[in-house]
Amino acid sequence: MTTHWDSLPGEMQKRLYQELVNQVKPRPPVLRNAGAAFAVGGLISVLGQLIQNFFLARGLTLLDAGAATAATLVFLAALSTGLGLYDELARFAGAGAIVPITGFANSMVAPAMEYRTEGLVLGVGARLFTVAGPVLVFGIFTAWAVALLYHFLLRP
Amino acid sequence: MGIAAKKIGQQTYFFHQPPVILSTATIVGPKEGQGPLGHTFDKVVEDPYYGEKSWEKAEQRMLEEAMQKALQKANLAPQNVDFLLAGDLLNQIIAADFTARVLGIPFLGLYGACATMYEGMALAAMLIDGGFAEYVLLGASSHFSTAERQYRYPTEQGVQRPMSAQWTVTGAGAMLLARQGAGPVVTHATVGRVVDLGSADPNDMGAAMAPAAADTIARHLEDTGRVPGDYDLFLSGDLGAYGLALANKIVEQKGYQIAGHFNDCGLLIYHHQRQDTHAGGSGCACSAVVTCGYLMQEMAAGRLRRVLGIGTGALFSKCSSLQGETIPGIAHAVAIEAR
Numbered sequence: 001m002t003t004h005w006d007s008l009p010g011e012m013q014k015r016l017y018q019e020l021v022n023q024v025k026p027r028p029p030v031l032r033n034a035g036a037a038f039a040v041g042g043l044i045s046v047l048g049q050l051i052q053n054f055f056l057a058r059g060l061t062l063l064d065a066g067a068a069t070a071a072t073l074v075f076l077a078a079l080s081t082g083l084g085l086y087d088e089l090a091r092f093a094g095a096g097a098i099v100p101i102t103g104f105a106n107s108m109v110a111p112a113m114e115y116r117t118e119g120l121v122l123g124v125g126a127r128l129f130t131v132a133g134p135v136l137v138f139g140i141f142t143a144w145a146v147a148l149l150y151h152f153l154l155r156p
Numbered sequence: 157m158g159i160a161a162k163k164i165g166q167q168t169y170f171f172h173q174p175p176v177i178l179s180t181a182t183i184v185g186p187k188e189g190q191g192p193l194g195h196t197f198d199k200v201v202e203d204p205y206y207g208e209k210s211w212e213k214a215e216q217r218m219l220e221e222a223m224q225k226a227l228q229k230a231n232l233a234p235q236n237v238d239f240l241l242a243g244d245l246l247n248q249i250i251a252a253d254f255t256a257r258v259l260g261i262p263f264l265g266l267y268g269a270c271a272t273m274y275e276g277m278a279l280a281a282m283l284i285d286g287g288f289a290e291y292v293l294l295g296a297s298s299h300f301s302t303a304e305r306q307y308r309y310p311t312e313q314g315v316q317r318p319m320s321a322q323w324t325v326t327g328a329g330a331m332l333l334a335r336q337g338a339g340p341v342v343t344h345a346t347v348g349r350v351v352d353l354g355s356a357d358p359n360d361m362g363a364a365m366a367p368a369a370a371d372t373i374a375r376h377l378e379d380t381g382r383v384p385g386d387y388d389l390f391l392s393g394d395l396g397a398y399g400l401a402l403a404n405k406i407v408e409q410k411g412y413q414i415a416g417h418f419n420d421c422g423l424l425i426y427h428h429q430r431q432d433t434h435a436g437g438s439g440c441a442c443s444a445v446v447t448c449g450y451l452m453q454e455m456a457a458g459r460l461r462r463v464l465g466i467g468t469g470a471l472f473s474k475c476s477s478l479q480g481e482t483i484p485g486i487a488h489a490v491a492i493e494a495r
Contacts, residue, residue, distance in 0.1 A: 005409035017353040020405060021363045024398050026319035026435075033316070081312050090314020091432070097314050106314045114310035117210040131313060 274467025362399020
């Protein structure tokens with residue numbers, strides 16, 4: 001950029017500026033983020049496995065132990081969100097804390113806490129799914145689409 | 157088009173009898189108190205709720221208290237003041253509205269995003285030098301948690317913020333401007349144009365605001381015929397580290413060299429590594445508390461004689477961002493001189 005800035009046509013200014021922004025913009029520390037996500041996501045999974053083993057040892061069937069494990073993890077995540085810890089964990093671990101079921105619990109409890117000040121119905125009730133809503137909508141839709149595919153194409 | 161008596165160049169106004177900054181007051185949250193400017197604030201509140209039921213109420217209380225404190229320091233009562241100019245980032249600027257409800261001073265609500273404090277200073281100086289007011293009280297506030305909810309996610313939501321993201325300052329700054337008295341004076345104001353060079357990333361507001369800041373700085377120098385050396389410091393509101401670098405480059409492209417004495421309130425207010433604030437502070441309170449605290453004290457101590465403060469704002473909403481709009485920026489400059 002050697003031309004005098006103000007004499008450039010608007011579109012040119014925009015293009016040059018966005019090039020400049022891309023040069024200046026900090027790169028996310030990908031390796032560090034991936035490492036933290038792997039470690040924390042892995043540890044949450046290990047914790048889940050330990051809980052599941054516990055329920056299995058207590059005589060639950062594999063299916064029931066799975067459900068009980070999910071419920072326990074959700075409870076722990078909800079509790080730590082309430083204590084103000086889960087967002088700190090996610091700030092460090094990124095996807096490692098967001099992807100597991102604990103992240104889903106966090107995304108339900110966080111708005112529930114946030115909108116309590118606007119009342120139970122129009123606050124908590126109306127805003128509970130602000131973050132988790134898209135996950136549910138597209139999750140359920142995908143399950144439905146896959147089930148249809150299975151029904152028409154793959155079922156023996 | 158006629159030429160206005162107090163206008164020079166395209167966007168700059170100079171004050172025949174420069175209005176005096178009689179007093180300022182600041183109040184901030186815990187994170188700001190722990191930052192490098194912690195000692196420059198009048199009050200550090202350790203509880204982000206400030207004993208209130210919601211963050212919005214806490215923010216409003218901070219603004220009200222800063223206003224009261226500025227009045228107190230100048231030994232004035234609300235009924236002595238001709239205008240109250242204030243704004244914030246909440247929908248319908250409720251922190252300012254409710255503060256005006258308590259103070260009972262004739263009120264003009266402002267919205268200039270994070271540039272609100274400087275918009276207020278420019279307008280207040282015009283009201284006084286125009287002969288419409290003897291005293292004008294002005295201020296701005298923001299709160300990390302109310303801004304997060306206004307623009308981003310619930311506070312307890314687990315997210316990883318990008319490196320270019322900024323941290324909204326919790327606090328409020330208030331200033332009392334008068335026709336006469338002792339204190340630094342406001343000599344010029346340059347009202348900014350809205351500039352948009354196509355930035356659309358709400359996590360990189362520095363990039364969205366930098367072109368506006370550069371535009372206003374260059375315009376101010378051109379209009380006044382001053383050179384960068386005439387100012388001890390160019391102090392922008394909340395460009396952050398990357399926005400400041402970008403603004404520097406554009407100002408240079410426009411033919412001015414200010415890099416040596418160009419700083420940003422958002423850079424000054426936090427220990428960025430230790431406090432994990434990424435690119436810097438932001439929000440209405442960022443420029444308000446740094447200007448009303450640090451800057452005033454530096455001027456009083458004689459370490460800074462003449463400063464160009466540049467309030468910077470990103471003009472967008474969550475809605476406009478989701479609808480794919482780019483983010484225009486605005487910047488208002490005010491020249492302050494120690495007397």
